[in-house]
Amino acid sequence: MNPWVQFLEIFVAGVTPMLPPAWQTKVKLALALKAAGGAYAPGLVALTERMRQEHEDGVAFTDDEVKAFVAGIDANSAELQDLKARILSGAP
């Protein structure tokens, strides 16, 4: 591993417990999810920017965007149900 990255990870691990609880949660969650596949931050950044456009630029959400959110929720739920089935069946 790159020594700078290794140093940064050790540093973050050492500093995180000293942060306010809300920041600790965000840092730990971001690090855990980065390790788990990095699904969290890009989506949150995109949604935050979209909310900014909605509020500040007046670019209203469309029906299709709302439907896409629902489709995403359905897809995530289906994958979680698949995970549950694998756990209950003892599959890897």
Place this chain on the structure above:
Amino acid sequence: MKRAKFLAVPFTLLALSLYACATMNPFQYAKTPEEVAYATVGHYQVDGAAAVAAGNALHAAGQDAAALALVQADEVAAPVVKALAAALLEYRIAVATGGDTTAALAKVQAKQAAAGAAAGNLSKALEGGK
């Protein structure tokens, strides 16, 4: 000087990453009831994707109880958040067709409270599943 150079990059990266973590909050732009509802539905979709990634990682690490907690939180929250999304679409139809927007907006706000709480439970499960 050498030590300052050695520390400058990691400190800068840490500051930027913490700033990014603290500012990635779609709710900071949610002022009206519709915006709060959009943020809730969108945020839940992002959380769900994160729950899938975290759940698979937890299962791979043998942490099945934590992974199942994510699944159970989603089983409870997903229908409630989807009901909020349905109310949002009804509101948009009311706006577009000149229907009763007051009643439609009241329905959105009524669904928002339950959806916000349910979605918050998935976020808590995500935080507890680390």
